[in-house]
Every structure is written in structure tokens, then in C-alpha cells.
Amino acid sequence: MRLLFDVTHPALVHLFRHAIDELDERGHDLLVTSRGKDVTLELLDAFDIPHVPVSRTGGSPLALAAEWAAREVRMARLARSFDPDVIVSQISPAAAHAAGLVGASCVLFTDSEAARFATRITRPFADVIWTPAGFATDLGPAHRRYDGFHELAYLHPERFDPDPTSLEAAGVDVDEPYSVVRFVSWDAHHDVGQRGFSRAAKRDLLRRLSDHGAVYLTCEGPLPDEFEEYRLPVAPEDVHDLLAYADLYVGDSQTMATEAALLGTPSVRSNSFAGADDMSNFRELESEYGLLVSTADERVAVDRAVDLLADPESADRWGRRRERLLADKVDVTDVVVDTVLAEGAEGSDGADGEDRVDGVGGVDTAESAEGVA
Numbered sequence: 162m163r164l165l166f167d168v169t170h171p172a173l174v175h176l177f178r179h180a181i182d183e184l185d186e187r188g189h190d191l192l193v194t195s196r197g198k199d200v201t202l203e204l205l206d207a208f209d210i211p212h213v214p215v216s217r218t219g220g221s222p223l224a225l226a227a228e229w230a231a232r233e234v235r236m237a238r239l240a241r242s243f244d245p246d247v248i249v250s251q252i253s254p255a256a257a258h259a260a261g262l263v264g265a266s267c268v269l270f271t272d273s274e275a276a277r278f279a280t281r282i283t284r285p286f287a288d289v290i291w292t293p294a295g296f297a298t299d300l301g302p303a304h305r306r307y308d309g310f311h312e313l314a315y316l317h318p319e320r321f322d323p324d325p326t327s328l329e330a331a332g333v334d335v336d337e338p339y340s341v342v343r344f345v346s347w348d349a350h351h352d353v354g355q356r357g358f359s360r361a362a363k364r365d366l367l368r369r370l371s372d373h374g375a376v377y378l379t380c381e382g383p384l385p386d387e388f389e390e391y392r393l394p395v396a397p398e399d400v401h402d403l404l405a406y407a408d409l410y411v412g413d414s415q416t417m418a419t420e421a422a423l424l425g426t427p428s429v430r431s432n433s434f435a436g437a438d439d440m441s442n443f444r445e446l447e448s449e450y451g452l453l454v455s456t457a458d459e460r461v462a463v464d465r466a467v468d469l470l471a472d473p474e475s476a477d478r479w480g481r482r483r484e485r486l487l488a489d490k491v492d493v494t495d496v497v498v499d500t501v502l503a504e505g506a507e508g509s510d511g512a513d514g515e516d517r518v519d520g521v522g523g524v525d526t527a528e529s530a531e532g533v534a
Contacts, residue, residue: 162505165245167256169196172416174204175315180497200397207398246505257283266504295441314493323405331394335406338374343412345381357413357432362459373470411466422452425483431462
């Protein structure tokens with residue numbers, strides 16, 4: 162079977178990497194296409210996943226549009242050359258359109274109701290669209306739901322066991338208190354008009370967290386000089402080990418907030434998405450399991466973060482809550498692998514969103530990026 166995975170974001174390296182390894186070990190032919198965004202390419206290299214860089218992320222709306230256009234052309238060429246049976250992505254328009262062009266089955270994953278435009282222009286090409294069970298939008302007859310979160314494809318206990326070795330080699334003492342902080346750039350197409358921590362709030366947060374132990378900061382894009390003393394000391398592929406041993410995570414990132422929560426690390430998230438209309442996965446983590454604190458008010462977020470650090474019982478509470486969540490959820494890599502194999506074997510027959518998929522926990526409902534903006 163010939164399988165193409167389009168990996169356009171660091172989180173997708175993790176979402177698909179165990180499935181890619183498993184399918185490769187089973188003897189299937191794989192092509193991984195990639196995108197130069199944040200540490201995506203570095204992660205693929207670190208996990209020894211061969212890939213073809215197709216584009217680099219644009220730094221402005223105009224550059225992003227130019228990148229999308231170039232990616233559409235290059236993905237079409239690669240798909241024609243490779244002739245895949247199945248193309249897998251997280252609502253990547255170029256990948257979905259390439260699937261339609263070459264007659265491949267199109268398997269999409271999404272967990273963001275906010276990505277409306279990308280969903281709208283990929284959905285007509287999809288044979289299967291997987292979302293977490295609590296996803297608030299009905300995506301039509303191809304829509305299937307699984308009991309879990311995307312991040313459980315790599316943070317489920319069957320897939321991840323934290324190891325302090327690389328942290329200790331980087332100078333991190335896991336027996337001493339420390340916090341992990343992440344700030345993102347807010348330049349994705351679905352982030353237009355959204356915001357995270359202001360510069361003043363970032364300063365205040367880092368200063369106050371420093372009173373309670375070491376602070377390790379990761380930023381999407383260049384790290385401002387004034388925050389250099391907090392620079393993350395570990396390699397990108399080791400960040401989940403760092404999160405697992407941390408006393409606290411706080412930031413305006415979406416993915417890392419979820420990752421910390423699923424690892425049982427007290428997690429505080431602040432950005433303008435938070436509130437009554439927040440995405441379903443964050444509402445579930447906060448309301449159903451108590452693993453996440455989300456607020457649009459950056460001052461409240463800073464205060465809650467400091468309160469959690471000062472509370473000696475918070476780690477035990479989060480640990481118990483995590484165990485309850487894990488009892489309810491599936492290993493999402495199994496969803497990826499079983500769906501890809503089923504679609505490759507059966508062809509593009511579509512999917513009945515009303516059926517549970519046995520074995521995967523579903524529930525009802527080579528060109529370079531050189532020169533590309």
C-alpha cells in the first residue's frame with residue numbers, strides 16, 4: 162500500500178509519527194511531505210522520518226497566500242509522481258485537493274472548530290474526517306468521532322514514558338521545582354484577530370514564576386533578548402519529558418496546554434479563544450476533568466499560575482484527574498493506523514458517521530521549499 166502523510170505543524174509530527182513507524186514496519190510504502198513551520202523539520206529529522214519539504218510558512222497574510230498556492234502545485238506534482246492509495250493530513254487543503262486529483266482516499270484529522278475555512282475547503286474531498294468525540298460541529302457523512310484527544314496519539318501511556326536522562330544532561334534538575342512557559346506567534350490563518358499574552362504580562366508572569374523555581378521558556382519564532390535567561394535548554398524532541406516532570410505549565414499555546422494537561426501537569430492557558438465559545442477539547446479538559454485552567458484574562462492567568470505553584474496539593478490532584486481521563490480515552494495512534502489500512506484496502510467508499518469503527522474506539526455521530534515565502 163502507498164501512503165502519503167502531510168505534516169505541516171510540529172504537533173502533527175507527534176500525531177502521526179508512531180503510525181508512520183508502525184506502517185513502515187508493516188512494509189507499506191510511505192511518503193512524508195513537510196512544511197517549514199517552527200520546529201517541524203527538526204522534529205522529523207530527530208525522529209529519523211524521511212520527508213520532502215514542500216513549503217515554508219509565510220510571515221504575513223500575503224506571504225501565507227503565496228505559500229498556499231505554491232504548496233497546492235507542489236503537492237499535486239508529488240501526488241501524481243508517488244500515486245498514493247491514501248493521503249492523511251490534519252485538514253491540509255493541498256493534501257486533500259491532491260487526493261481528489263489522483264483518486265486517493267483522503268483521511269483528515271481535526272480538533273479545532275476555529276479552523277472553519279480550512280475545514281470548508283477540504284471537507285468535500287474527505288472520505289473520513291476524524292475528530293474527538295466532543296467536537297461541537299457536525300462535519301457530515303464522512304465525520305467519525307473517537308474517545309480521546311489528538312495528543313493521545315503520542316502521550317497515551319502505551320506510547321510515552323517520561324525519561325529524565327536528556328533533561329539531566331541539559332542541566333534540568335527534575336527533583337527541583339520548575340515551570341514551563343510557551344508563547345506563540347499567532348500567525349496561522351485561523352488565528353487572525355486572536356491574541357495571547359501581552360509583552361507586559363509576559364514580563365510579569367516570568368518574574369513571578371521565578372520566585373518559585375526555574376522557568377523554561379519556549380517561543381514560536383525568535384526569543385526576545387529580554388527573555389534570553391529563560392531559554393528552553395532541551396531539544397524540541399525532549400519537551401514532553403520536560404512537561405511531564407514540571408510543576409506547572411502556563412502559556413498562550415493551544416497544543417502545549419493540552420499536552421501538559423494530559424501528562425497530569427497543572428496547566429494554565431490564556432488567549433482570546435478562551436471563554437464560552439472556546440473549542441470543545443479545552444472545555445472538556447477544564448469542565449469535565451479539571452486538568453486545565455483557561456481564561457482570556459491574562460492577569461487572572463498569572464495569578465492562577467502562581468497560586469498553583471504555591472499549592473503543595475496541586476500535583477496530586479492533577480495526577481488523580483489524569484488517571485480518570487485515561488480510563489475513558491483511547492490510544493489515538495490505533496485510530497490512525499486502523500483507518501489508513503481500512504481505507505487503503507477498501508478504496509474511497511466514503512464513511513458512515515453513524516457507525517463505530519471496531520478496534521479504534523470510534524464513536525458515533527521531491528520538491529524543496531527553497532525560495533518559497
